[in-house]
Amino acid sequence: MPDQNPSPTAMLRVEGLQKSYGDFVALQNISFTAKQGELVCIVGPSGAGKTTLLKCIAGLLAPSGGIVELDGEAITGPPKKMAVVFQEYGRSLMPWMTVRRNVELPLLRTTPKAERRHLVDTVLESVGLSAAGDKYPWQLSGGMQQRVAIARAVAYSPEVLIMDEPFASVDAQTRADLEDLVRYIWKKFGVTVLFVTHDIDESVYLGQRVIVLSMTPTIVQEDLTIDLPEDRDQLNTRALPRFTELRTHVYEQIQRAKRDSERRPDAESPAA
Numbered sequence: 299m300p301d302q303n304p305s306p307t308a309m310l311r312v313e314g315l316q317k318s319y320g321d322f323v324a325l326q327n328i329s330f331t332a333k334q335g336e337l338v339c340i341v342g343p344s345g346a347g348k349t350t351l352l353k354c355i356a357g358l359l360a361p362s363g364g365i366v367e368l369d370g371e372a373i374t375g376p377p378k379k380m381a382v383v384f385q386e387y388g389r390s391l392m393p394w395m396t397v398r399r400n401v402e403l404p405l406l407r408t409t410p411k412a413e414r415r416h417l418v419d420t421v422l423e424s425v426g427l428s429a430a431g432d433k434y435p436w437q438l439s440g441g442m443q444q445r446v447a448i449a450r451a452v453a454y455s456p457e458v459l460i461m462d463e464p465f466a467s468v469d470a471q472t473r474a475d476l477e478d479l480v481r482y483i484w485k486k487f488g489v490t491v492l493f494v495t496h497d498i499d500e501s502v503y504l505g506q507r508v509i510v511l512s513m514t515p516t517i518v519q520e521d522l523t524i525d526l527p528e529d530r531d532q533l534n535t536r537a538l539p540r541f542t543e544l545r546t547h548v549y550e551q552i553q554r555a556k557r558d559s560e561r562r563p564d565a566e567s568p569a570a
């Protein structure tokens with residue numbers, strides 16, 4: 299039975315979410331909430347259903363059962379208050395439009411010109427791309443392109459920002475910079491962030507919570523509070539003994555998820 303009296307501060311509520319592809323149960327029973335302004339990371343073994351979960355939350359896939367609510371309203375299609383940043387930034391930016399135009403695109407029908415210009419300036423500055431507004435995406439590095447995708451998502455003033463493996467295809471140094479950018483943007487704009495990653499260290503570094511998914515059929519195996527100091531930086535935070543403890547814990551949870559799925563006699567092997 300779903301909670302009849304959910305917390306008034308839950309920006310996102312997922313309750314008993316189930317998703318099947320034909321006979322294959324990808325998500326069995328997923329429940330969690332994210333409060334307004336929280337930064338929640340989701341990790342799990344490959345094929346656990348992270349993308350499926352995000353697509354259900356983003357209104358791109360219809361759940362087979364359960365509830366997904368944004369700000370108290372059921373999600374039945376892509377919600378206006380939500381923006382999504384995917385891994386393939388190359389495919390999400392329009393190569394024939396300048397950076398400025400790309401960022402402005404979702405605002406064209408909703409925001410007057412002067413306000414739009416100001417907004418685009420603000421977000422480009424926030425992601426360190428003030429000087430690149432007149433360039434085209436193909437003139438930028440991968441990391442810069444992903445900054446444009448983040449700027450565009452933020453310009454839209456979403457209440458929830460969904461990020462699906464956004465930094466999987468950039469180099470390690472750029473990745474560290476982009477992680478810091480996410481925390482900066484999150485604090486500056488007060489947006490609720492749901493961040494899916496394969497990278498355990500990244501999830502612990504970024505998140506206020508880390509949700510660990512089990513293998514298919516998937517449930518929430520653990521919802522872990524990351525009790526690291528709020529002010530984080532790549533060198534000092536990652537050198538904290540507590541950081542090591544938390545990453546070890548999440549690593550063990552993911553190993554457990556894999557072992558449990560191998561032991562299940564009826565386990566279906568996920569499609570390649």
Ligand SMILES: Nc1ncnc2c1ncn2[C@@H]1O[C@H](COP(=O)(O)OP(=O)(O)OP(=O)(O)O)[C@@H](O)[C@H]1O
Nearest residue numbers: 319324343344345346347348349350351514568569
């Ligand atoms: N359209 C589909 N039809 C059938 N099965 C699917 C479909 N999409 C995903 N699946 C299956 O559902 C399961 C979860 O897939 P999903 O892509 O959500 O996992 P994931 O955790 O995001 O994976 P990865 O970490 O490898 O990106 C997998 O076993 C996958 O093969």
